[in-house]
Amino acid sequence: MEPFRHLDAVAVPFPRPNIDTDQIIPARYLNRLRDEDFGAWLYRDLRFAPDGTEVPDFPLNRPQWRGARIVLGGPNYACGSSREHAVWAHVDYGIRAVIAPSFGDIFRINGLKNGLLPVVLPAEAVRNLIAQVEAAPGARIAIDLPAQTVTGPDGAVHAFEIDPFAKHCLLEGLDELGFTLGLEEEIAAFERRYGRENA
């Protein structure tokens, strides 16, 4: 997975509370394989009309927010059914971070394992960032993962918390399997010693 260190990108506001994973990716796409482009199905039924044409008002379809790599979300972002595909849809679309007052817990944890950074900021701070990107089309937000800060278009710096192990994995671009494989020499040495001692 692609390492995450610094991100300076356009942020799209989507502050509706309690957005659930059925909206993020409808269940009919859950039987698709990981090598397909899940980005095409991100918010499929909100982004597109049934005939496949774009819904002009949907934030991701607005000219100023195309190419956004950050989502400014509402409280309890991505609650609902457990589906890793909801994270894949964000990542494949090009989203690398979601900033919200709170997250559906499964989505938050899936994000950390798939290179999508969930940033929890106080509701007031998120509202403030949303007001700024709505006022200035194309406004950018900077995320510094080593420093654990978000810098808004106004230059205000917001600190955020992240689990140290999850942070390490994101910085190195490792999922948990990748992390374990990085210890392969130690594991092999243990196996040899254990084999000898218990022969």
Place this chain on the structure above:
Amino acid sequence: MRREAMLRALDYMGLTPGTPLEEVAVDRVFIGSCTNSRIEDLRAAAAVVRGRKVAPGVRHAWVVPGSTPVKRQAEAEGLDAVFRAAGFEWREPGCSMCLGTNGEIGAPGERVASTSNRNFVGRQGPGVRTHLMSPAMAAAAAVTGRLTDVRRLLAGEA
């Protein structure tokens, strides 16, 4: 924002504030899901259905047992025959309309009395309206064709 969310929900569900629940007609009934199609759930639903018929307005009434052992047990108890005699489809175990990944979904605008446990927008198909309820209540909705208090139905009042 809370008000907005509620208005959006009412609009999606095609409901007008103040409408009595028992006036809401259903198009489909889904008795299924791993959590609400256990053997005791099927017994409870069959007890409501026994000797009654699926209402003409209900286009699809499905029973999807929660697992293969549940299906076998229900058949050993003759519950499948009770459902079939009433006009239900007795189907193979699986997620079915709880998730809809396999294509078992409703048509846009259809109203479903469902024993699954998620009623997110579009969960049972784009534009499909889900009313979550117990197996006995779903069985009652199937035989009256509308949301029905199963206690009143069993007391002969509905």
